[in-house]
Amino acid sequence: MSKLHSFHGGIHPPTHKKESTQSPIMTAPLPAQLIIPFRQHAGEAAKPVVQVGERVLKGQLIGEPVGAISSSIHAPTSGTITAIELQQVAHPSALPDLCATLVPDGLDEWGVRQPLSYRQLSSVELQKHLRRCGIVGMGGAVFPSDMKLSHPVVVNTLIINGAECEPYITCDDMLMRERAEGIVRGIEILRHALGTDAVLIGIEDNKPQAIAAMQRAIDESSHPFKVVVVPTLYPGGSAKHLIKVLTGVEVPSGKLPTDVGVQCFNVATAYTVHRAVEHGEALVSRVVTVTGNVEHARNYEALIGTPFSDLVALSLPKADTDRYIMGGPMMGVELPAVNVPLVKASNCVIAASDALFPPQPPAMPCIRCTRCAQACPAELQPQDLYWFAQSDNFGKALEYDLFDCIECGACAYVCPSSIPLVQYYRYAKSEIRARDLEKRAADLARERHDFRQFRIEREKQEKAERLAQKERAAAEAKAAAAAVAAATPADPDADTDDTQQIRIDAALARAKEQAAAATPKNTETLTPEQRAEIEAIEARRAKIHDLAADAGADDEPPKNSQGN
């Protein structure tokens, strides 16, 4: 057994895990309709690739990834897409997001599944397959798993996170108890893709059955994976803290685990990787804990897109349930409504009531007791961060490494003044992110404005140059004409001072020549009468021409002179 390390702080909240581990995972019945959000992963939302009214098969791609950090979305069962529209999703803002509505046909008919034998595949091919199958981190951060395998540095330790430190949640515990073999197979695929030797599986000591099951599966598979039992301490399931406990290496601020040669995956992610690679199944369902103020707390294997209300109804919520929390009681968010759909990130839903979670007493002023600093696993100074966040002093909050805060809630849990500290940190973080975006937009605008000024100036200059060139050319032509005129004094009528006049005269002469050269073609075969008529017309024309010339000489319009 390797030596265990420890991290700073941490708390021991009541775990409440026994309630939901009494019965095995139950497959939830097919709901009447599924609502599948296109944004279920970190990064860009997927782009819909199905039409309303289209029949889809289970596992068929309905949303394709956009950009590098994105993932695919699949139809969780066979049926008809009845709508692609904005619907309420499991987000604390209660704002709607783009979702597909799928009405199942009850057949649950799989589309094409492509199992792969991963041993022949390179890491890149595996990454592509995982991206196609929509595999994301199932621990809650839903970061695309393919991105976590495409690492530029060498990873020498793969850590599998089975700690599940947050109270109430037992989905990973039950998955390890019941599907340890699949998890171990998935771990082997991840190990193969990363090319690591050492694999450590960290499980908290409050899950003896899961530990035994995993150990048994590893013994049967004869892979050299090591199950490491870690002491139960919240938030020991945070990736950085589990890495610290298992390896003693601390991931530096602002760095990724791969920078210290470690990569970390959740046990449920390993299981979905196994399903995706060895069965060709896209991520269309997950295990979710339904617990809290319900009669039958347990875990369900539910399709992505199942409304939470359906799952909760299966567990019979008690009468005084007044709200629902997605995730655990420490880091979870309150659902805006209970009919929002289950997503890839949903590991738990807790029915809450005032009896179960008594309302926080009113916040009192901070007395700087620093109990929060003692509890903070990120070794921050929460009391200072609180002070900066509540006074909008974001620069100072950044200096005190606000972004190292994992929002675990340990500080707020121990605060004797009941200050909602995490809410302040979340507020400050999103304000800082928004300002950062604004700053970048301003820089872009400045750049574009500067370029526009430069362009206008350049265009002005080019115009001036063109004009100058024209003038120069005209002057040269004039000079040349003058030279020609000087050389040929035999033409005294030529207006030597006016090049334009020269050109006009030349053009007139050319026109005359052309007119003389061209003989009318339809006058050769005419009768004498016709010739006489033409001549009469010509004579009239000449007379009018003379009259006009006279009138012109009198400097009066011909019409007037005739009228007088």
Place this chain on the structure above:
Amino acid sequence: MITALWIMIALAALLGMILGYASIRFRVEGNPLAEKIDAVLPQTQCGQCGYPGCKPYADAIAKGEADINLCPPGGEEGIHKLAELLGVEFKPFGEDAQPKPKAVAFIDEQTCIGCTLCIQACPVDAIAGAAKQMHTIIAAECTGCELCVPPCPVDCISMLPIEEKLTNWKWRYPVYELRQTS
């Protein structure tokens, strides 16, 4: 006595030459204060301050010719930042220069006649189009300065406030529920 005088004169001349050389060699291009002020300004280039762009306004503030409360797009926070940078008192906005919610321009493409007047007015080249061709706003680059609105002869440009979506949603400042006790 005379020697001392000569020494002092020689020293003064030497130091003067060094200073003169340094002022040429280490000359700072532009006005560093104006650059710092420009970095604080929101770069909408809207001209609401009365200057033709953010840089001229920054220059005017640096010279002490303009007040710090003339930039509505920067908001009160912008004034606070300027006040802090310049070491002066905060000054609230005047009656006629109140900040508005952020917006982007939108061209009703059915009405647009392709006159290019808005393209010429846009300070950040955020309008795509050509003569007698339909124009459209590149929303990601629009600063919401409204300069394209007045030149449009057919009034087809409107300012749409930026809506709150999942992608730009922010956590709110914690508020406490007040409960009635009696």
